[in-house]
Amino acid sequence: MVDKKLTGAGLRGQVAGETALCTVGKSGSGLTYYGYDIKELADKVSFEEVAYLLSRGELPNATQLAEFKARLKQQRGLPQALKDVLERIPADAHPMDVMRTGCSFLGNIEPEQDFSEADAKIERMLAAFPSILLYWYRFSHDGKRIETATDDDSIGAHFLHLLHDKAPSKLHTDVMNTSLILYAEHEFNASTFTARVCASTLSDIFSCVTGAIGSLRGPLHGGAxxxxxxxxxxxxxxxxxxxxxxxxxxxxxxxxxxxxxxxxxxxxxxxxxxxxxxxxxxxxxxxxxxxxxxxxxxxxxxxxxxxxxxxxxxxxxxxxMGIPTKLFTPIFVMSRVSGWTAHVKEQRANNRIIRPSADYTGPAPRPVPALADR
Ligand SMILES: CC(=O)SCCNC(=O)CCNC(=O)[C@H](O)C(C)(C)COP(=O)(O)OP(=O)(O)OC[C@H]1O[C@@H](n2cnc3c(N)ncnc32)[C@H](O)[C@@H]1OP(=O)(O)O
Ligand SMILES: O=C([O-])CC(=O)C(=O)O
Structure with a gap:
């Protein structure tokens, strides 16, 4: 790739930390997850394998994958308190705001009490995010209280099933799988950096992901x-x-x-x-x-x-695939939660609070004038 001098604003070109998770614009086709090229991953594995890779550092073997998928399937249901909250969000709300609220509320009723619970909370978010989105969408748009616990083999198929009320075709399942792999991880992009800043204060994982969703929402990032x-x-x-x-x-x-x-x-x-x-x-x-x-x-x-x-x-x-436009960016969330949370774990494992400095551009020191003199 051609080198362009990346300077100045937006911290562009500055190294803000270390990661073992991902390279962007460096080797092979230009994107790797834990050393595996994105093209090969998209060709050969499922999103669930990628999510496991990002969280654990290695691809799962067959038993580990089967157990991982079984745990994800079991966690697709939503507690009544969360459904009540989702039912109160209006149909004209932006689905990214629904995701942000859904994630945040899940963190209230199923909080991460201790960092040792991180993997369990990551699996819960991976399993529950499509359910949160579609429960709200189908209730607010179709007046239907859907059953979110489906038997679909993958997160992508689960999403399409809830959206269309029927199990998806192989083609659509494959596309969703690839899409979720492509969106899973991308080094220190804006939303991931948000998650890492939050993690660096030793905050809980739901706060990190809630903040990241807010950053992803903008049109210069996921909203594009x-x-x-x-x-x-x-x-x-x-x-x-x-x-x-x-x-x-x-x-x-x-x-x-x-x-x-x-x-x-x-x-x-x-x-x-x-x-x-x-x-x-x-x-x-x-x-x-x-x-x-x-x-x-x-x-x-x-x-x-x-x-x-x-x-x-x-x-x-x-x-x-018949997906309404306003649900596009939330699909990115369903995928990128795997990358965000892997970065949260990585930040926690070698943490120092992220607190850069700023070049001051304000007025020189001056006395405070009395109210009557202003
Ligand atoms: C999954 C993702 O999040 S990918 C990013 C999704 N975002 C988008 O697609 C939004 C459109 N794209 C953009 O706004 C930008 O390209 C960004 C935000 C992705 C990157 O921004 P930067 O790093 O500042 O871009 P970069 O330094 O390469 O810009 C170079 C020049 O190209 C221009 N440029 C960059 N992207 C575009 C674009 N999409 N349309 C028109 N002009 C553009 C910039 O204005 C800049 O011009 P300037 O030097 O005269 O100001
Ligand atoms: O890396 C970035 O700046 C944006 C991006 O492509 C992503 O997050 O997938």
Missing amino acids: NEAAMELIENMQNADDAEQQLMGMLERKEKIMGFGHAIYREFDPRNDIIKEWSEKLSQEFGDSRLYDVSVRCEEVMWREKKLFPNADFFHASAYHY
Whole structure:
């Protein structure tokens, strides 16, 4: 990858700590989890194996995986107190706010009393987050109190099952699996750094994840997959996409789903999700969204040397699976909770409170004037 000097604002280019979890923009295709290349992981394993890897440092063997999945399945149910809270959140709330509240409330009724409980709480969040999201969504939008304890083999299938009231196809299950793997971990991104700052104060794991959800919500981070969908859904065809984009670039507007703080030439997750988006477009029988996305990619590279990040082709892929746009970023939460919590454990294992300094730009020292003189 080409080196660009990364200086100044946003702590860009500054090392803020150590991690054994992940490399971004370094070896192989540019993204590794505990030394495993993202392409190989996306090809060969399940999201549950990746979640286990991130939490324990090694991939599970067959017995460990079966036990891990069984524990996750058992924990999909929600306590009545949490369902009561979710039923009070209005239909027009942003689902990321629902996730933030759901996570925070879970931390009230099932708190992490001691750091030795971290693994149990991580499994509970992995199992319960799709249930929290869909219980609220189905109650507020369809007036239905759904049963969240399904028998689906994977977190991705569980999510789609609750959303559509039926077990998903193999294709959709596979896409969800890959998507959750791609979103699982990404070094010191903004939301993970939020989680680590919180962990460094020796706070509980639910507080760390609640804060991280808040950071992920913004359109410059996880919220970009929804913003990308809003962009492409209004493009009628590839030529229209080109025309609209050229206008936006001329007006110096930001194009959501493009660019990256670390990668300079490509995001290795893009090719993978792009391929699934194409397959889904064929199954869907209407390739408009895929076609306009491809043209956007071409135009952005030609005009600005900017490339699609992980979020851009996720928009069309999720849409083809019938997922409402406002649920896109919460899927990111369902996945990234594995990375956040792995970082919380890593921070706790070698902790010093994260407390950087600031360059002062305010007024020189001065006396406080009396109220009557101001
Ligand atoms: C999973 C994820 O979270 S991936 C990121 C998701 N976010 C998005 O897709 C939002 C759109 N993208 C962006 O806002 C940015 O590219 C970010 C936030 C991801 C990275 O920001 P930075 O590290 O500041 O970007 P970088 O230093 O590469 O920017 C270089 C130049 O390209 C411009 N640029 C970067 N991305 C875009 C974009 N998507 N559209 C238009 N211009 C852009 C910047 O404005 C900057 O121009 P300038 O030097 O004249 O100010
Ligand atoms: O690393 C980043 O800054 C953003 C990102 O791609 C991610 O968190 O997946």
